[in-house]
Amino acid sequence: xxxxxxxxxxxxxxxxxxxxxxxxxxxxxxxxxxxxxxxxxxxxxxxxxxxxxxxxxx
Amino acid sequence: xxxxxxxxxxxxxxxxxxxxxxxxxxxxxxxxxxxxxxxxxxxxxxxxxxxxxxxxxxxxxxxxxxxxxxxxxxxxxxxxxxxxxxxxxxxxxxxxxxxxxxxxxxxxxxxxxxxxxxxxxxxxxxxxxxxxxxxxxxxxxxxxxxxxxxxxxxxxxxxxxxxxxxxxxxxxxxxxxxxxxxxxxxxxxxxxxxxxxxxxxxxxxxxxxxxxxxxxxxxxxxxxxxxxxxxxxxxxxxxxxxxxxxxxxxxxxxxxxxxxxxxxxxxxxxxxxxxxxxxxxxxxxxxxxxxxxxxxxxxxxxxxxxxxxxxxxxxxxxxxxxxxxxxxxxxxxxxxxxxxxxxxxxxxxx
Amino acid sequence: xxxxxxxxxxxxxxxxxxxxxxxxxxxxxxxxxxxxxxxxxxxxxxxxxxxxxxxxxxxxxxxxxxxxxxxxxxxxxxxxxxxxxxxxxxxxxxxxxxxxxxxxxxxxxxxxxxxxxxxxxxxxxxxxxxxxxxxxxxxxxxxxxxxxxxxxxxxxxxxxxxxxxxxxxxxxxxxxxxxxxxxxxxxxxxxxxxxxxxxxxxxxxxxxxxxxxxxxxxxxxxxxxxxxxxxxxxxxxxxxxxxxxxxxxxxxxxxxxxxxxxxxxxxxxxxxxxxxxxxxxxxxxxxxxxxxxxxxxxxxxxxxxxxxxxxxxxxxxxxxxxxxxxxxxxxxxxxxxxxxxxxxxxxxxx
Numbered sequence: 102x103x104x105x106x107x108x109x110x111x112x113x114x115x116x117x118x119x120x121x122x123x124x125x126x127x128x129x130x131x132x133x134x135x136x137x138x139x140x141x142x143x144x145x146x147x148x149x150x151x152x153x154x155x156x157x158x159x
Numbered sequence: 160x161x162x163x164x165x166x167x168x169x170x171x172x173x174x175x176x177x178x179x180x181x182x183x184x185x186x187x188x189x190x191x192x193x194x195x196x197x198x199x200x201x202x203x204x205x206x207x208x209x210x211x212x213x214x215x216x217x218x219x220x221x222x223x224x225x226x227x228x229x230x231x232x233x234x235x236x237x238x239x240x241x242x243x244x245x246x247x248x249x250x251x252x253x254x255x256x257x258x259x260x261x262x263x264x265x266x267x268x269x270x271x272x273x274x275x276x277x278x279x280x281x282x283x284x285x286x287x288x289x290x291x292x293x294x295x296x297x298x299x300x301x302x303x304x305x306x307x308x309x310x311x312x313x314x315x316x317x318x319x320x321x322x323x324x325x326x327x328x329x330x331x332x333x334x335x336x337x338x339x340x341x342x343x344x345x346x347x348x349x350x351x352x353x354x355x356x357x358x359x360x361x362x363x364x365x366x367x368x369x370x371x372x373x374x375x376x377x378x379x380x381x382x383x384x385x386x387x388x389x390x391x392x393x394x395x396x397x398x399x400x401x402x403x404x405x406x407x408x409x410x411x412x413x414x415x416x417x418x419x420x421x422x423x424x425x426x427x428x429x430x431x432x433x434x435x436x437x438x439x440x441x442x443x444x445x446x447x448x449x450x451x452x453x454x455x456x457x458x459x460x461x462x463x464x465x466x467x468x469x470x471x472x473x474x475x476x477x478x479x480x481x482x483x484x485x486x487x488x489x490x491x492x493x494x495x496x497x498x499x500x501x502x503x504x505x506x507x508x509x
Numbered sequence: 510x511x512x513x514x515x516x517x518x519x520x521x522x523x524x525x526x527x528x529x530x531x532x533x534x535x536x537x538x539x540x541x542x543x544x545x546x547x548x549x550x551x552x553x554x555x556x557x558x559x560x561x562x563x564x565x566x567x568x569x570x571x572x573x574x575x576x577x578x579x580x581x582x583x584x585x586x587x588x589x590x591x592x593x594x595x596x597x598x599x600x601x602x603x604x605x606x607x608x609x610x611x612x613x614x615x616x617x618x619x620x621x622x623x624x625x626x627x628x629x630x631x632x633x634x635x636x637x638x639x640x641x642x643x644x645x646x647x648x649x650x651x652x653x654x655x656x657x658x659x660x661x662x663x664x665x666x667x668x669x670x671x672x673x674x675x676x677x678x679x680x681x682x683x684x685x686x687x688x689x690x691x692x693x694x695x696x697x698x699x700x701x702x703x704x705x706x707x708x709x710x711x712x713x714x715x716x717x718x719x720x721x722x723x724x725x726x727x728x729x730x731x732x733x734x735x736x737x738x739x740x741x742x743x744x745x746x747x748x749x750x751x752x753x754x755x756x757x758x759x760x761x762x763x764x765x766x767x768x769x770x771x772x773x774x775x776x777x778x779x780x781x782x783x784x785x786x787x788x789x790x791x792x793x794x795x796x797x798x799x800x801x802x803x804x805x806x807x808x809x810x811x812x813x814x815x816x817x818x819x820x821x822x823x824x825x826x827x828x829x830x831x832x833x834x835x836x837x838x839x840x841x842x843x844x845x846x847x848x849x850x851x852x853x854x855x856x857x858x859x
Contacts, residue, residue, distance in 0.1 A: 131433065133439060509800060
């Protein structure tokens with residue numbers, strides 16, 4: 102079974118398997134924002150995972 | 160269905176042959192060319208060698224009408240206005256890739272094309288062939304006027320904003336950058352490699368004809384007149400258009416609002432991809448990422464410093480900017496899945 | 510059939526995903542990448558946005574073996590030699606795009622790769638994945654070693670001549686010109702735009718590893734050892750290889766003879782196009798005309814002044830030079846029409 106959470110950056114739908122473990126990283130398919138899973142009294146929630154700055158050209 | 164292509168030797172004609180060659184529901188009856196009559200198409204379009212085994216022909220309009228259910232017109236400005244009436248009378252549907260029937264208001268042809276339209280009565284009958292905006296009308300149409308390549312990009316970039324009132328009483332500025340295939344296959348001093356290579360050439364900083372189409376379509380969405388300050392420059396690629404559109408607004412907008420506005424407008428359009436990534440090296444639309452595909456990548460950003468929404472769109476000028484809209488319209492008219500024959504992944508890197 | 514791709518984040522992996530995404534008989538189970546594990550594939554291959562909705566994974570070999578009938582290895586040199594045995598033991602067919610199993614003679618790995626092959630016993634089992642030369646063996650194989658990109662072009666250019674004794678007791682000279690995608694996606698000073706743009710850079714004038722493959726395959730056809738003087742230069746394109754091969758001969762040859770030799774050898778091969786036109790601007794093979802397609806354009810000319818046959822071949826180094834041979838081999842192994850999922854017309858102009 103999959104639970105769907107909303108990306109806070111773009112409102113996209115992030116599919117999370119319900120047997121997810123605390124600390125797993127998920128990214129939003131629409132905008133690429135990365136989240137870390139944490140379990141808040143039994144409920145699966147997301148918090149921003151920091152993205153290492155890549156070389157983006159100029 | 161049986162289709163014929165009038166003007167098959169140009170880049171648009173060649174691209175139409177490429178897409179139709181692998182379209183499951185289409186039988187190509189004729190591809191005409193006065194200059195190359197009798198030659199095999201792969202002599203002019205080498206990528207079609209081993210794919211299409213037909214020759215260019217140059218028969219009369221009536222002969223073409225007899226053998227075709229639909230004709231695609233890839234002709235220079237002014238030719239389709241003469242040919243189309245004959246085809247329509249013969250009961251043949253016309254998908255016109257030339258500018259002759261794009262504008263509703265005949266006066267606009269005089270202003271932007273310095274040309275008195277010979278059949279203004281047909282302008283009302285013609286449907287602007289941009290499926291994302293006119294799907295229902297296209298379905299019932301006999302005459303489709305496919306949009307200009309840069310108009311396609313600019314309209315798709317700003318349509319959601321026009322619809323939600325962000326383009327009210329203000330001028331939008333549009334900078335379009337386009338590849339050399341947009342100038343067509345007719346040789347000129349400006350297009351020989353030694354002169355065209357490596358340019359960033361503002362070839363039409365003012366008065367570009369596509370302005371009228373963009374104003375027409377955004378005006379319909381906004382419900383009032385829209386003024387577009389359009390400038391076009393050619394850059395060092397062959398295929399591709401990027402438009403950077405500057406829309407000034409008093410309203411305060413967040414990126415999340417923009418995602419909402421664009422998602423609502425484009426829902427699950429098969430060929431629109433919303434591109435505003437927060438990481439990686441492909442964060443905004445870029446035509447390099449659409450080459451050979453029918454996708455229009457649309458993106459956006461908000462500049463609080465100047466209260467400006469920057470709307471971006473990238474397409475392959477020969478596919479979504481021309482034959483893609485034409486073949487989408489064909490699929491809509493014949494109630495096929497709109498993606499038929501068009502769902503190519505782009506070529507990357509290229 | 511269920512397939513997985515090991516090393517899905519490089520240009521070859523991305524091209525394989527592009528082709529397999531629209532292959533009717535294939536289900537992509539996994540695309541692995543250590544560096545991008547968890548990311549959607551379109552973050553690395555933007556052309557696949559809206560086409561493929563899968564993420565990169567990095568599971569154990571045994572997990573991959575459990576879920577796949579076939580695995581494609583798009584790994585750097587040395588990796589496949591370790592992974593392949595495990596897959597073969599698990600009964601999974603391996604199509605290896607890396608150099609690890611291309612050469613029959615283990616000694617050649619020491620000479621050209623400075624590497625002692627860990628499993629020389631498997632070299633005999635591996636089949637060189639060039640369908641035009643080894644169709645029957647591929648059909649029965651469990652391990653396919655796909656040819657190098659430049660080797661593919663050079664072998665296909667000269668195979669008919671080797672077979673008909675035109676490459677006897679003489680050295681053939683091969684000049685290969687290749688685009689930047691041939692160097693792969695790993696950044697280096699030599700590949701940053703400011704340094705790579707506009708070069709004609711002889712990056713390997715001597716000692717290029719592909720020499721050994723070309724000698725191996727032409728030798729099999731000629732029935733004797735063939736020596737190849739190979740030089741590779743990179744040019745200002747992204748995709749594409751052109752090889753110019755110089756074959757010196759005492760025999761007198763006419764162009765008609767050459768047509769006959771090449772037609773006899775390549776008969777109705779689906780992906781070989783013989784290109785030697787007498788007019789127009791596309792008279793000889795040119796990779797610009799094959800971009801995005803699986804075609805190898807082969808041409809020839811005879812120089813009476815130096816008694817030299819010039820054999821030419823042009824391919825897209827990522828398609829026919831890599832994933833095209835791999836997917837053709839897949840089709841052959843599963844007795845599908847060899848053209849399945851590969852009959853794309855190239856993109857022109859681009």
